[in-house]
Amino acid sequence: MMSNSDNKSIQSQVSRRKRKDQFYHGLMIGLSVITILPVILIIFKLVVEGIGQISLEFLVQTPPDSFEAMSATAAGERIPGGIANGITGTLLMVSVASAMAIPVGILTGIYLYENPKKFLAGLTRNVSDILQGVPSIVLGLIAYLWVVKHITNGFSALAGSVSLAIMMLPMIVRSTEETLKMIPVSIKEAALALGVPYYKVLLRVLIPTGFSGLLTGILLGISRILGETAPLLLTALGSSRINLDITEPVSAIPLLIWEFYNDPNMVDLIWSSSLLLMALVLFLNVTSKQIAKRKK
Amino acid sequence: MNSDKITKGVLQSVSFIILLLAGGMFYSLVEGSIPAFREFGPGFIVSGEWNPRSGEEEYGALPFIAGTLITSVLALIISLPLSFSASLFLGEYYRGTRMAKILGSMVDLLAGIPSIVYGLWGFYVLRPFLIELGVPNQGFGVFTAGIILAIMIIPFATSLSTEIISMVPVELKEAAYSLGATRSEVAFNVIVPSARSGIIAGYILAFGRALGETMAVTMLIGNANIIPNGLFSTGNTMASLIANQFGEAGGLKLSALIAIGLLLFVITGIINAMGKFIIKKMD
Amino acid sequence: MDNIKTIKDPVLSIKNLFVSYDKGKYAVNDVSADIKRNSVTAIMGPSGCGKSTLLRAVNRMHELYETIETKGSIDLNGKDIFKMPAIQLRRMTGMVFQRPNPFPTMSIYDNVIAGYKLNGIHLKRSKRDEIVERSLRDVTLWDEVKDGLYKKGTFLSGGQQQRLCIARALAFGPEVILLDEPTSALDPVATSKIEDLMVSLKENYTILMVTHNMSQAARISDYSMFMYLGELVEYGKTKDMFTRPKDRRTEEYLTGKFG
Numbered sequence: 001m002m003s004n005s006d007n008k009s010i011q012s013q014v015s016r017r018k019r020k021d022q023f024y025h026g027l028m029i030g031l032s033v034i035t036i037l038p039v040i041l042i043i044f045k046l047v048v049e050g051i052g053q054i055s056l057e058f059l060v061q062t063p064p065d066s067f068e069a070m071s072a073t074a075a076g077e078r079i080p081g082g083i084a085n086g087i088t089g090t091l092l093m094v095s096v097a098s099a100m101a102i103p104v105g106i107l108t109g110i111y112l113y114e115n116p117k118k119f120l121a122g123l124t125r126n127v128s129d130i131l132q133g134v135p136s137i138v139l140g141l142i143a144y145l146w147v148v149k150h151i152t153n154g155f156s157a158l159a160g161s162v163s164l165a166i167m168m169l170p171m172i173v174r175s176t177e178e179t180l181k182m183i184p185v186s187i188k189e190a191a192l193a194l195g196v197p198y199y200k201v202l203l204r205v206l207i208p209t210g211f212s213g214l215l216t217g218i219l220l221g222i223s224r225i226l227g228e229t230a231p232l233l234l235t236a237l238g239s240s241r242i243n244l245d246i247t248e249p250v251s252a253i254p255l256l257i258w259e260f261y262n263d264p265n266m267v268d269l270i271w272s273s274s275l276l277l278m279a280l281v282l283f284l285n286v287t288s289k290q291i292a293k294r295k296k
Numbered sequence: 297m298n299s300d301k302i303t304k305g306v307l308q309s310v311s312f313i314i315l316l317l318a319g320g321m322f323y324s325l326v327e328g329s330i331p332a333f334r335e336f337g338p339g340f341i342v343s344g345e346w347n348p349r350s351g352e353e354e355y356g357a358l359p360f361i362a363g364t365l366i367t368s369v370l371a372l373i374i375s376l377p378l379s380f381s382a383s384l385f386l387g388e389y390y391r392g393t394r395m396a397k398i399l400g401s402m403v404d405l406l407a408g409i410p411s412i413v414y415g416l417w418g419f420y421v422l423r424p425f426l427i428e429l430g431v432p433n434q435g436f437g438v439f440t441a442g443i444i445l446a447i448m449i450i451p452f453a454t455s456l457s458t459e460i461i462s463m464v465p466v467e468l469k470e471a472a473y474s475l476g477a478t479r480s481e482v483a484f485n486v487i488v489p490s491a492r493s494g495i496i497a498g499y500i501l502a503f504g505r506a507l508g509e510t511m512a513v514t515m516l517i518g519n520a521n522i523i524p525n526g527l528f529s530t531g532n533t534m535a536s537l538i539a540n541q542f543g544e545a546g547g548l549k550l551s552a553l554i555a556i557g558l559l560l561f562v563i564t565g566i567i568n569a570m571g572k573f574i575i576k577k578m579d
Numbered sequence: 580m581d582n583i584k585t586i587k588d589p590v591l592s593i594k595n596l597f598v599s600y601d602k603g604k605y606a607v608n609d610v611s612a613d614i615k616r617n618s619v620t621a622i623m624g625p626s627g628c629g630k631s632t633l634l635r636a637v638n639r640m641h642e643l644y645e646t647i648e649t650k651g652s653i654d655l656n657g658k659d660i661f662k663m664p665a666i667q668l669r670r671m672t673g674m675v676f677q678r679p680n681p682f683p684t685m686s687i688y689d690n691v692i693a694g695y696k697l698n699g700i701h702l703k704r705s706k707r708d709e710i711v712e713r714s715l716r717d718v719t720l721w722d723e724v725k726d727g728l729y730k731k732g733t734f735l736s737g738g739q740q741q742r743l744c745i746a747r748a749l750a751f752g753p754e755v756i757l758l759d760e761p762t763s764a765l766d767p768v769a770t771s772k773i774e775d776l777m778v779s780l781k782e783n784y785t786i787l788m789v790t791h792n793m794s795q796a797a798r799i800s801d802y803s804m805f806m807y808l809g810e811l812v813e814y815g816k817t818k819d820m821f822t823r824p825k826d827r828r829t830e831e832y833l834t835g836k837f838g
Contacts, residue, residue, distance in 0.1 A: 017478050017481070018478065020478070020480065021478035021479055021480045021481070024480035024483070025389070025479065025480065027381070028381045028384050028385055028389065029381075029385065030381075031377055031378050031380075031381035031382070032378075032381045032382045032385040032399060034378060035378045035379065035381065035382045035399075035402075035403065035450055035454075036382075036399060036402035036403060036406075038406065038417075038447045039402050039405050039406055039409070040402075041417070041421065042409060042413065042414070042417045045417060045420075045421060046413070103310075104310055104313050104314075107306070107307055107310040107311065108307075108310060108311035108313070108314055110307055111307040111308060111310070111311040112311070114304075114307065120308075121311075123315065124311050124312075124314055124315060126569075126572065127314055127315055127318045128314050129568070129572050130318070130565050130568050130569060130572075131314065131317070131318055132568075133501070133504050133505075133508075133564050133565070133567070133568035134321075134508070134561060134564060134565070135507065135508020135509070135510065135535055135560055135561075135564055136508070136510065137508065137510040137535045137538050137539060137557070137560075138321075138325075138508070138557045138560055138561050138564075140538075141325070141328075141538065141553075141554060141557040142321050142324060142325070145324045145325075145328055145554070146320075146324065166317060166321075169314065169317075170314075173314070184678070184680060186676045186677070186678055186680040187680050187682065187683070189640060189643070189674075189676065189680075190674070190676065190680045190682070190744070190747075191682070191693075191697060192640065192643070192669065193638060193640055193669055193672075193673075193674035193748075194669065194670070194693060194694040194697060194698070194747070194748075194751070195665075195666045195667065195668070195669035195670035195671075195694070195698060195751075196666075196694075196697040196698055197299045197300060197303075197666055197698075198299065198300040198303045198304070199299060199300075199302075199303040200697055200698070200699070201697070202303070204696075204697050205682055205684075205697065208684040209682070209683050209684055211684075223408060224408075226410070227408075227409075227410025227411070227412065227413070228410070228411075229410065229411060229412045229510075229511045230411070230510035230511055230535070230539055233539055233542065233543070234538075234539075234542050254410060254412050254511075257412050257413075257416070258412060258511070261412075261415075261416065261419075261515070270416055271416075274410075274412075274413045274416060277410060277413065278409065278410075278413060281408045281409070281410065282405070282408065285404070285405070285408050289401075298664075
């Protein structure tokens with residue numbers, strides 16, 4: 001039998017534990033909200049400060065020189081010009097990087113999927129994972145040492161692309177392997193049992209079946225390299241005009257943001273450029289999520 | 297000729313590219329840093345001097361190793377309660393709810409924001425705020441950089457911990473509930489212990505991210521080539537030093553920067569290998 | 580043992596077949612058997628007895644495991660299958676798997692014709708239509724799907740998907756159809772449809788199937804093999820084996836003592 005006082009002490013212990021539980025619950029919600037506060041604040045800032053500069057002109061013209069920008073600011077006008085050189089440069093380097101990283105990444109991912117237990121495949125998988133963690137600035141150094149110094153003999157879009165491609169490659173490898181692992185083995189076996197040569201099984205059955213997964217991985221990879229600045233400082237350098245020659249220096253949206261940030265007269269352009277960059281990244285993110293969702 | 301063999305050969309040789317890349321990267325970094333190590337010996341790593349003036353050139357990596365470790369540890373400490381709460385929110389308390397979906401995609405979005413945008417926001421929004429609070433040096437320094445880094449690594453720590461926390465078997469949790477445990481008691485006494493290694497691996501990988509972050513740190517740390525002597529001291533990380541000094545570098549200085557890149561490559565490689573090793577052991 | 584291991588003009592003739600995944604451990608251990616034309620032959624046995632490996636050896640699907648070692652021979656219509664290219668062999672045999680596995684990106688029509696399509700064999704439109712219709716009629720699926728041939732095969736029910744997969748295996752006009760527990764993922768109604776189908780298919784094809792459903796083997800097969808630990812313990816007319824098993828292990832299996 002429990003005495004009355006025992007009962008009371010148990011009750012008070014229970015209510016203490018309940019209060020403690022509620023406290024932790026509240027704390028967790030509070031901290032979780034703080035976690036996402038920066039996203040909201042950052043996007044809010046970009047939109048508020050940047051939207052005014054966005055126009056067609058902003059997309060199709062090159063930036064003004066420092067003096068033009070200064071007089072526009074002094075007169076209280078919108079800064080003329082745009083970031084067309086950055087947009088084309090980003091497109092150029094992202095395309096070249098994708099052209100290098102996607103085929104190699106997909107083939108490597110297939111190799112890892114086909115040989116889950118082979119020593120060489122295990123080594124490749126681990127090295128790829130480690131490569132994914134290499135800081136982008138180090139990839140910039142590498143592309144500088146390989147391409148700027150030995151291939152293009154100067155800063156170039158190609159060097160920038162190489163650094164971005166090395167950054168993208170491990171992501172493609174991983175997403176390819178993961179995607180293929182999700183396809184039932186019997187789909188592959190069904191094709192092989194029909195006497196289909198292995199390369200056709202890959203091209204006509206496995207890749208189409210996993211297509212949305214592969215596409216998701218590719219889009220996420222692109223969204224990651226889109227905003228990279230550090231490696232481009234060491235490789236693409238920047239250019240004030242639109243350039244599509246991969247052996248020449250080229251600008252990029254993030255590079256322009258860096259330049260504007262360092263030039264007091266141009267500083268008003270940082271927000272609109274960042275807003276555009278962020279919108280592109282967001283678009284790719286949402287699209288890839290949508291594709292991944294539809295697959296399910 | 298057997299087309300299957302050709303296919304396998306092609307796959308194998310293409311996948312060799314990754315190994316070549318990694319090997320080539322290491323080789324090139326080592327080769328590029330030889331002049332610096334030849335000049336300063338292994339003392340390069342522990343020397344606190346960074347003097348680019350010609351004639352009296354002297355380079356050491358210590359201030360930047362220190363700056364990197366201090367900012368990254370700071371970032372880890374700041375982000376820990378935040379991402380831990382978020383992963384409990386996502387992986388346990390509100391798993392599968394609409395709220396969790398929104399919070400989850402916001403956290404994912406954190407990973408999508410470019411480093412340079414974080415830098416701008418830190419420079420124009422966070423820094424003035426910190427100056428208000430009395431942070432010295434115009435708000436520049438390891439503290440400010442640490443806060444921004446903390447925000448940047450949150451998604452990396454959160455996503456892995458969330459996954460592991462949500463994989464804790466229901467039976468285990470139900471057993472604890474049936475004994476009369478409250479929700480938070482289950483979280484701390486059942487879920488966290490059984491998800492421990494995954495959570496730790498997540499933080500190690502996030503730490504690895506922090507070590508190499510460049511642009512945001514460059515814009516906020518104050519770019520002083522000194523060993524930080526306090527929480528609000530200015531400094532430089534290995535990555536921010538390279539970004540800062542590369543433009544005007546040649547000769548011995550370039551080699552010193554490459555040597556620092558090599559150190560960064562090795563340190564992040566070890567940290568990442570540790571994280572992956574823990575994850576692999578869990579399976 | 581008084582087995583019917585040799586018969587006249589067999590479709591398949593398996594001779595002293597050994598298959599090992601690890602060195603020295605035989606998944607199939609010295610199996611010899613002839614398979615009779617236009618019949619249903621069931622391979623039974625407890626899990627891990629090597630029945631699937633034996634089935635897969637017939638179209639050399641077992642070679643997908645890299646460490647595999649095979650000794651002995653299998654003749655298909657008198658030709659050693661290990662001496663012909665695997666691709667050619669597989670075009671002469673149709674295979675149906677445990678779970679229905681239509682190609683998820685392809686329509687019903689394309690699934691049936693997949694063997695031609697994926698192998699780059701070009702047919703005239705009318706010829707293709709004819710093959711698709713004949714194969715789908717053979718598996719009694721034609722009436723159910725003829726108005727939606729261009730829908731994805733994955734929209735069908737499990738039983739329909741499995742019949743589609745059988746149609747895909749039939750489209751090439753194979754010498755042998757290999758079925759690896761084809762009804763284990765299906766409900767009883769779908770199962771009985773597939774069983775009826777197998778009985779009707781033996782008019783034109785030879786059927787070799789793995790099953791661990793003894794009553795299924797009893798219902799539809801003409802001949803049965805019982806395998807245990809990689810060995811072919813008993814092989815004979817199904818009726819005989821179920822009523823008068825010769826080997827004690829067969830009897831124990833059939834009476835549910837193990838398996």
